[in-house]
Amino acid sequence: MKALIYRKFGPPEVLEWVDDWPEPVPAATDVLVKTVAGGVNPKDVLVRKGWFRRTLARTPLPRVSGLEVSGEIVAVGAAVQAFSVGDRVFGMTNTFAGGVHAELAKFDHDEIFHCPANISMEEAAAVPLAAQTALQALRDCCGLKDGDKILINGASGGVGHFAIQIANALGAEVHAICGPRNLQFVKSLGAHAAYSYADRPAPEIDLAFDAVFDVFGKFKRSAFAKQLGSRGIYVSTVPKPATLWAEGLARAGIVKAGRLVRVHSRSEDLKCLKEWIEGGTLRPHLEKKYPVSQAADAHRHIESKHTVGKICIVF
């Protein structure tokens, strides 16, 4: 089958669209998806560059890139009951190295769900990773509830633009930080107030918050001591030593402190996102679609760290 692979770690040019990759074989609890499009994420870049080498020592090169797709089911394992051949689904693999940006992709049945009916397959491909990250950070790590006030740093990108909408859905008042050219964009998604990080970095927003979601992952909890007081929660996407340390202290009950979100794909969360999308509460913003022949450009785009919403590759 065709697949987007890399034979060595390096810049976007190491990506190749080959046509002789072996087809995945679904196990009893798996489904096989003929892909339409794949969302592109910062982690695709990190893995391609050779980060996490020790964690991924058992996943040798060459490897298939990519963590999320949309497509149509073409085979189901004997134990799968929730899905049938012909279903249109979206999902994210929990396999750390990815491996789904290919003509066919294998998923455990709990990593996918039926596509929302009111968006394109390209838009659906851009939802699973970033929107589940935002959902799990806000609902599970922050415990965000009606009437809470939250500060979101890095609010205009993949995770951030979903986080604004999901925080609103959970009833919170959202204060969003992004670059100067995206202030209107984040307000259009439902932010109560928008600030440019070029004018005022997040720790200088002089308000009290119940939670800070540091999507860009630049800071540590202590930078927000004044805004969060002793009870507010700081959640980051980036596993910095300070965040992991704060998380350990919180687990031991020593301080309320900080958490690191670790996204995990689940049918139930994708179902929740589908319902929000179909009900008009949530909408993915797709900045650009790249044909697979321009996959390296898609990786360069995400490496810029200035994607507005999401981008995808169309297979």
Ligand SMILES: NC(=O)c1ccc[n+]([C@@H]2O[C@H](COP(=O)([O-])OP(=O)(O)OC[C@H]3O[C@@H](n4cnc5c(N)ncnc54)[C@H](OP(=O)(O)O)[C@@H]3O)[C@@H](O)[C@H]2O)c1
């Ligand atoms: N732990 C997990 O499970 C998990 C899951 C998903 C993602 N992540 C991580 O989360 C991070 C964000 O992912 P993403 O998909 O949202 O990335 P993205 O789509 O590339 O978005 C990056 C955003 O960061 C903003 N930004 C750039 N410079 C900034 C600055 N100095 N201060 C504040 N914001 C700044 C950009 O805003 P402007 O364009 O407006 O400048 C852009 O909207 C990445 O590091 C990713 O690896 C972790």
